[in-house]
Amino acid sequence: MKNPHLTPTKPKEVLKYSYSQLNTFKTCPQQYKIIYMDGVRKPHESIEAFMGKRVHEVLEWVYDKDNRSKSYQTFDSLCKTYDEYWVKNWHENIYIADYRNPSDFYYSIGKRCLSNYYNKYGPSFDEPVAETEIELQFKIDNHPFRGIIDRLDNPGKGKWVIHDYKTSKREKTQRQAFNDLQLGLYYLAVQQNYKEIEEISLCWHFLRTGNEVLITHTQEKMELIRRKLTKLIKKINFAKKDENNFIPKESILCNWCYLWEECTAKLGKNLVVRAE
Numbered sequence: 001m002k003n004p005h006l007t008p009t010k011p012k013e014v015l016k017y018s019y020s021q022l023n024t025f026k027t028c029p030q031q032y033k034i035i036y037m038d039g040v041r042k043p044h045e046s047i048e049a050f051m052g053k054r055v056h057e058v059l060e061w062v063y064d065k066d067n068r069s070k071s072y073q074t075f076d077s078l079c080k081t082y083d084e085y086w087v088k089n090w091h092e093n094i095y096i097a098d099y100r101n102p103s104d105f106y107y108s109i110g111k112r113c114l115s116n117y118y119n120k121y122g123p124s125f126d127e128p129v130a131e132t133e134i135e136l137q138f139k140i141d142n143h144p145f146r147g148i149i150d151r152l153d154n155p156g157k158g159k160w161v162i163h164d165y166k167t168s169k170r171e172k173t174q175r176q177a178f179n180d181l182q183l184g185l186y187y188l189a190v191q192q193n194y195k196e197i198e199e200i201s202l203c204w205h206f207l208r209t210g211n212e213v214l215i216t217h218t219q220e221k222m223e224l225i226r227r228k229l230t231k232l233i234k235k236i237n238f239a240k241k242d243e244n245n246f247i248p249k250e251s252i253l254c255n256w257c258y259l260w261e262e263c264t265a266k267l268g269k270n271l272v273v274r275a276e
């Protein structure tokens with residue numbers, strides 16, 4: 001039977017929080033329940049997510065130890081690496097929500113992202129990189145968290161710049177960056193994991209256009225963000241007292257959700273097409 005309200009299961013405890021968990025709860029509580037409490041995991045992924053991962057991998061490769069020892073990189077070498085990662089990781093569960101676009105369309109967007117980045121930072125890519133794709137453990141009011149930061153730069157003693165790459169269409173403003181919980185989480189993660197901190201800045205790279213947003217938080221602002229995060233965790237923990245609290249929140253984002261068979265608001269499967 002599909003309706004989980006009739007067959008309550010014992011909620012699984014979330015051992016560590018992450019931004020994506022909090023965001024899933026905010027976007028659709030039912031999706032949160034299906035993934036993080038019922039433990040449903042599917043191999044499905046959207047073509048946008050697939051493309052975003054490949055672009056991230058290329059930018060990680062650009063700053064790996066071997067490449068950083070080179071004086072320059074050609075754009076061709078980035079494209080070749082992108083192609084290799086694209087082919088190597090391709091699988092049969094990649095889906096396109098907008099059936100009017102072929103896979104090539106998304107492949108080209110990835111290339112454009114790399115080209116915009118190359119025009120800004122190539123061919124030398126001599127940024128003061130400390131680490132890339134760093135997994136950090138930290139706490140917010142005793143709640144354990146984990147987060148992965150795309151890149152952390154250390155431009156001077158006590159100075160840290162957290163970089164986050166975005167391949168999605170929607171860009172955010174400086175003001176939105178100031179209130180963004182994900183950037184706030186990264187800030188706390190670096191603050192708790194690194195020594196000699198004088199200043200932490202956060203830089204969002206919107207790769208589709210090459211635009212960037214750079215911000216620095218004050219302690220007062222960070223306190224506000226910390227309170228917002230704690231409030232959200234409390235809300236999730238309160239909701240866990242009764243499974244009926246995890247109501248489906250239908251939106252355009254349902255088109256990119258592959259849990260229609262488990263969702264109480266949907267009938268049948270998501271009608272997305274398989275990417276070829």
Ligand code: SF4
Nearest residue numbers: 028248249254257263
């Ligand atoms: S299909 Fe929509 S309402 Fe249902 S779980 Fe997914 S996002 Fe939520």
